[in-house]
Every structure is written in structure tokens, then in C-alpha cells.
Amino acid sequence: MPNLRFLRGYNDAVVLGLARSGAVTRVELAQRSGLTPQAVSKVVGRLIADGLLVESGTRNVGVGKPRTLLELVADSRLALGAQVERDELRVVLTDLAGTVLDRAVAPLPRDFDPPTFVAELTRLVDGLRSDRLLGVGIGFVGPLDHRTGVVHDPTGLSGWHDVPLRSWAEERLGLPVVLDKDTNTAVVAEAWRRGEELRDAVLVLVGTGLGVGMLLDGRVHRGVRTNAGEYGHTTLRLDGPPCVCGRTGCVEALHNLAAARGDLVGATSVVGVAVADLVQLLDIDHVVLAGRAVLAEPAAYLEGVRARLPKDEWLPVEVSITPLGDDVVAAGAAMLVLSEFYGRPR
Numbered sequence: 001m002p003n004l005r006f007l008r009g010y011n012d013a014v015v016l017g018l019a020r021s022g023a024v025t026r027v028e029l030a031q032r033s034g035l036t037p038q039a040v041s042k043v044v045g046r047l048i049a050d051g052l053l054v055e056s057g058t059r060n061v062g063v064g065k066p067r068t069l070l071e072l073v074a075d076s077r078l079a080l081g082a083q084v085e086r087d088e089l090r091v092v093l094t095d096l097a098g099t100v101l102d103r104a105v106a107p108l109p110r111d112f113d114p115p116t117f118v119a120e121l122t123r124l125v126d127g128l129r130s131d132r133l134l135g136v137g138i139g140f141v142g143p144l145d146h147r148t149g150v151v152h153d154p155t156g157l158s159g160w161h162d163v164p165l166r167s168w169a170e171e172r173l174g175l176p177v178v179l180d181k182d183t184n185t186a187v188v189a190e191a192w193r194r195g196e197e198l199r200d201a202v203l204v205l206v207g208t209g210l211g212v213g214m215l216l217d218g219r220v221h222r223g224v225r226t227n228a229g230e231y232g233h234t235t236l237r238l239d240g241p242p243c244v245c246g247r248t249g250c251v252e253a254l255h256n257l258a259a260a261r262g263d264l265v266g267a268t269s270v271v272g273v274a275v276a277d278l279v280q281l282l283d284i285d286h287v288v289l290a291g292r293a294v295l296a297e298p299a300a301y302l303e304g305v306r307a308r309l310p311k312d313e314w315l316p317v318e319v320s321i322t323p324l325g326d327d328v329v330a331a332g333a334a335m336l337v338l339s340e341f342y343g344r345p346r
Contacts, residue, residue, distance in 0.1 A: 011035060013342045015043045016072070019053060020097055020342075021195070025067040044070060051076045052096070072096060077341065078130050080175075081137045081334030082121060083182060083327075084108075085292075086156050086208040089117070091124040092327050094334040096341075098192050100327050102128055113159045114168065122172050134341050135176035137333030138169065139185035141209065146226035149179045155209060155233070156244050178336045182329045183229045184220050187213030188339070189324055189332030190288050191220075201286035202278050203322070205329070206271060206293040206301070210252040212278065231274065255293075264297060268304025276308040279317055290322040290329075 014033045018024060024032075030040045047053040054073050058066035074095040083090040087110070093102040104124040109116065125136060141154040149166020166179040180188075187203040196218070203213040210232030214221040222228050232252035233245045240249025241257050251274045258266035275287055287305060294301045298321045305319050322328045 011039060011043050012047060015040065016047060016052060016096075017342050019047075019070055019072045023056060023069045023071045025059060025061075025069060027061075027067060029070070074099065075101075076132065077134050077338075078132045079134045079137065079334040079337040079341075080125055080128060081185070081330040081332065081337070082124075082139065083185075083329035083333065084117070084138065084140045085182075086141065089120055089124060090326065090330045091121070091128060092330040092334060093128045093130075094331060094338070096338060098189075098331065098335050098338060100324075100331055103327065103330070104128060111158055114163050114165065118165075118168055118172050121169060125173055125175075133175060135178065135337045136169065136173060137178045137180070137185065137336040138165070139180060139182035139329040139333040140165065142181040142183070142211065142230060143225075143227045144179065144181060146180045146184070146222055149177070151179075152227075176337070178333070178340065180333065180336060181211070181213070181222075181227075181229060182207075183211040183213035184222060185213075185332030185336060186290055186322070186329045187215050187220060187288070187332070188335050189328050190322060191215055191218075192332075192335045193324070198286055200282070200284045201288060202275070202282070202284055203288040203290055203328075204271065204275060204294075204305075206255065206289070206291035208292075210255055210271075210274075210291075214282070216282065216284075231278065234274075236270065236273065259293060264300050265304070267293070268297075268300050269308070271301060272304040272306075272308030275305050275319075276310070279309060279315075285317055287317060287319045288322050289319065290324075292326070294321060295325060 018032055026040050030037045053070050056069045056071040060066050074097040077096050079094050081092050089108050090105045092100045094100055104127055144151045151160050151163045151165045154160050166177045169177045183205050186205055191198050199218045201215045205211050212229045212231040233250045235249045236251050237249035241253050242248050243250035243253035255267050255270040289301050309317050
């Protein structure tokens with residue numbers, strides 16, 4: 001079997017990425033990629049030989065010979081993605097198109113340690129294994145270093161000081177592993193789903209914690225230390241309640257306190273104020289809401305955020321709930337693996 005991990009070059013990645021959006025002809029691939037017809041022909045031949053593309057009929061285009069359609073063989077390669085909440089592990093299996101094919105979910109014990117997590121991850125991955133797997137993506141609680149694969153003292157978890165999670169997981173699983181913050185993988189999932197339509201956006205993830213994934217000019221913004229997006233731990237009230245991060249009056253602490261006392265209006269208003277600040281700071285035009293708290297009360301969170309946004313007609317902001325539901329973080333982690341395969345890192 002050909003190398004499952006990487007395509008043979010940039011041109012292969014470009015052609016395959018275009019085919020991911022639907023059936024295309026060789027002429028369309030040349031027009032959209034900027035490659036010569038001869039280069040496209042060579043690339044298509046390689047991808048067909050590797051089982052990644054297949055000829056799937058013809059299309060009549062004006063006068064002349066019908067053009068052959070090419071389709072992505074979505075199930076020719078697969079990827080696994082994992083979401084790590086502070087109390088739950090979710091693993092999903094996706095195909096090359098990013099479609100979720102299967103999933104497994106398991107509870108995690110309170111304040112779980114690294115060996116416990118790696119053992120549970122291995123158990124769920126083994127249940128979804130395939131010989132077509134490209135690798136495993138992990139969306140974990142921050143802070144962490146995406147480049148080195150090291151988890152640095154994640155908020156709300158002890159025993160995780162400078163843990164080389166990526167290398168530990170690769171050794172245990174026997175597969176390539178990509179590690180990123182859960183908020184980043186979630187915004188990757190939305191970027192895959194919406195394509196060029198989504199270029200300047202934030203995804204607000206409200207689960208056991210609260211964080212933000214940022215897509216700026218079509219790329220995930222991770223920051224100098226790949227730790228951008230810890231917006232849940234910015235101060236909203238100087239005299240506010242203590243937060244698990246050690247500060248007081250954080251967005252996350254205020255939201256969770258309101259939610260715990262059943263004050264849905266208060267909880268959603270906190271998120272709305274926080275999002276309005278982000279819109280003013282980053283000048284974005286899309287806000288996507290996700291996470292278990294949002295999914296439990298989607299209408300309330302939509303209203304809470306929309307009510308706080310600027311009312312200027314020349315500053316429209318679209319606010320929506322992710323259609324990927326509980327899978328958004330795990331699916332995005334799998335798509336990070338696929339992004340490496342396509343040669344277009346997020």
C-alpha cells in the first residue's frame with residue numbers, strides 16, 4: 001500500500017483538496033489550481049493509482065467530447081480525533097472528507113492523571129482502529145504547546161506539569177499524533193465545513209471551561225507560544241468570584257457561577273459581553289457557539305450573544321450554533337490530521 005501518511009507533493013495536495021469539495025473534471029482542476037493541464041493529468045494519475053481519486057462518469061460541457069468526472073474516494077484514508085473534557089473523553093473516526101463515521105465516548109475520573117488518560121485513549125482508539133488510519137488528533141484543555149506536543153498545567157487538572165503527551169500517545173498508540181487546544185480544533189472543524197466563507201471568526205466553546213478558537217485571515221491564530229484563546233481567564237469584574245486559574249472575576253468563573261445557580265440569563269449575558277469585546281477587538285464577522293452548555297440551551301445563548309453585539313448596520317456579525325454538536329472538537333482534531341495529509345496546515 002502507498003505511504004498513508006503524506007502525499008507526494010504540494011500539487012497532489014492542491015488537487016486532492018479541490019476534489020474534496022465535490023466531483024470535478026481535469027479542466028476544472030487546472031483552472032482552479034493554476035496548474036497546467038499536463039501537470040494535473042500527472043497528479044490525477046498518481047492519485048487514482050493510490051486509490052485516492054476515482055473516475056465517476058462524465059459531464060457534457062457545450063460542444064465536444066464529454067469530460068470525465070473525478071471524485072474523492074473518501075474512505076480510502078481515515079483519521080481519529082479525540083476531545084478531552086475534564087470529565088469525559090470522546091473519540092471520533094472520520095474519512096478524508098471530514099465526515100464522522102463512528103464515535104466512542106467514556107467518562108474520565110475526577111482530576112485524572114496522564115497514565116489514566118493515555119490508557120483510556122488507547123482503549124477507545126483500539127476499538128476504532130483501521131489499517132487506513134493516517135493518525136490521531138487530540139483536542140486538549142490548555143495551556144499547551146501545539147508545536148512540541150507538551151501539556152503545561154491545564155486549568156482544573158493537577159499532575160499535568162509539562163507532560164509530553166504527544167510523544168507518550170504516539171509511543172502507546174503506534175500512530176502519528178497531533179496535539180492542539182480544544183478550542184483550536186473546534187474552529188478547524190468549522191473552517192473545514194464552511195471553507196472560504198469563514199475567514200475572520202471566533203468559536204466560543206462553553207463546556208466545563210470556557211475558551212475561544214480564533215480564525216484570522218483564514219488561518220488558526222495560536223499566538224507566539226501557541227496558547228492564544230484563553231479568553232475564559234480574562235477579567236470581567238475586578239471584585240468578582242475566584243477562578244480555578246487563581247485570578248478573580250474571570251469570564252469563565254462568572255459564567256459558571258451564574259449557571260450553577262440556575263441563572264441562565266446571567267450566564268448567557270456574561271458570554272455575550274465577552275463575545276462583544278472580541279468582536280470589537282478583532283473586527284470579526286462570524287461567531288460560532290459550541291460546547292455542552294450551549295448545546296443544552298442554544299436559543300438562550302444565541303439571544304444572549306446577539307443582544308450584546310454592536311448594532312451598527314455596517315458591522316454585521318453572524319452568530320450561529322455549530323451543527324457538529326458534541327463532535328466539533330474531536331472532529332476538528334481529526335481534521336488537523338487530515339490537514340497535514342492534504343499539505344495545508346491549519
